[in-house]
Amino acid sequence: MATEIQSAGKVVVGTDCSNRADKAIEWAAKTASSRGYPLLVVSVLPEVPLPKRTRAASALREGTDYVNQLREQVGKKLADIADRVRGYHPTLVVETALVQGSAPLVLAQASKDAVMVVVGARGQTAPPAVRILGGTADQVTSHAHGPVAVITDLSEEDHGGPVVVGVDGSDESKVAIGIAFREAASRHVPVRAINTWDFGPYDAFNAEIWAASIDEMAEDLTSMVNDLVKDEAAKHPEVAVQVDVVRGRPEFVLVDASKKASLVVVGSRGRGGFAGLLLGSTSKHVLREARCPVIVART
Known part of the structure; x- marks a missing residue:
């Protein structure tokens, strides 16, 4: 056979x-x-x-x-x-x-x-x-x-919910953006592009020092995500786009977003993944815990 x-x-x-x-x-x-x-x-x-x-x-x-x-x-x-x-x-x-x-x-x-x-x-x-x-x-x-x-087993689509896509600037996330817009267009729903950040294990001790620049950092990250999605947004003018920069671990933020989403799209490995990595920790966690269907994008 x-x-x-x-x-x-x-x-x-x-x-x-x-x-x-x-x-x-x-x-x-x-x-x-x-x-x-x-x-x-x-x-x-x-x-x-x-x-x-x-x-x-x-x-x-x-x-x-x-x-x-x-x-x-x-x-x-x-x-x-x-x-x-x-x-x-x-x-x-x-x-x-x-x-x-x-x-x-x-x-x-x-x-x-x-x-x-x-x-x-x-x-x-x-x-x-x-x-x-x-x-x-x-x-x-x-x-x-x-x-x-x-x-x-737990996948339940919110048919009016957005297509959520994790955006971190990696090549895989750029592919994920294209998939997210195509899927959103076919579903007649918006795209919610999410970027996350958090204090590192050492930065947490200096949170007060970082506090003054948090707003500036969020603005920079929002600008980055807008730049990454603008080409696909131009191809799909009928798709509304919401950009969110959220403090937190990406896997937890995306799983939380999945509860009110029709679909989540993630890259197979993020910006921090090394060349030989098959499946990153974020995508693994999202695959197991998401409450809606998940598409994993690859370059």
Whole structure:
């Protein structure tokens, strides 16, 4: 079974065909439909299936190869998913793909030419070990070559809320700005561009000294964010823009903003991230804790 899929120009969503994956599929279908792109629903079978012994014994007694049996079952579920999506979005082109391999690898490879890759995640409801070690969503966002949307169990869109984008001047945040404006335009909502600052561990002891320059610093940062968003704002004059410079840790500020947002867009790593860093601490935290869908941008 092949591990490559035809993902060019499509919104790609991964699924294990469980009910828990429905939220990601529904979000991906809505996004693809509103943007006019085909939707590709992908399920990946492991390279070495590990069935329960009873099921394996049953399959052997029936003379049926377990892998082929599994492919048939998953194929039927994918067809049902596609039919359900078409029912909600009659004009949407919906395709399915069933491949064998590593799910994170297949989806990360798809991100090279897909419009976007969408994955579900357990977020705050995951066991501590899963949240620490990461799962498919962590691996895909870490190794992707393009934007990845992560839809956690707690993702609830405020449909009238803004698209929130974290802006720190990094190359990744510049890509995130472009994505934020496109998504806001398709949703007919404003963009809220957020930059954060805080006292460092040593500066806190000299807070009184810094107090006199806080207003000036906030003005400089606001000017910087306005300069960074102005080109995209000119491309999308219909999108209102709100710039906020907020004191606080970026991960906490963005998660708080997610509670009243339709979407959060962050760079895969911020200005402080070193060249080999796959996924920064801010994006990791936002992916797990955000209360709305999150798109991770990559250069």
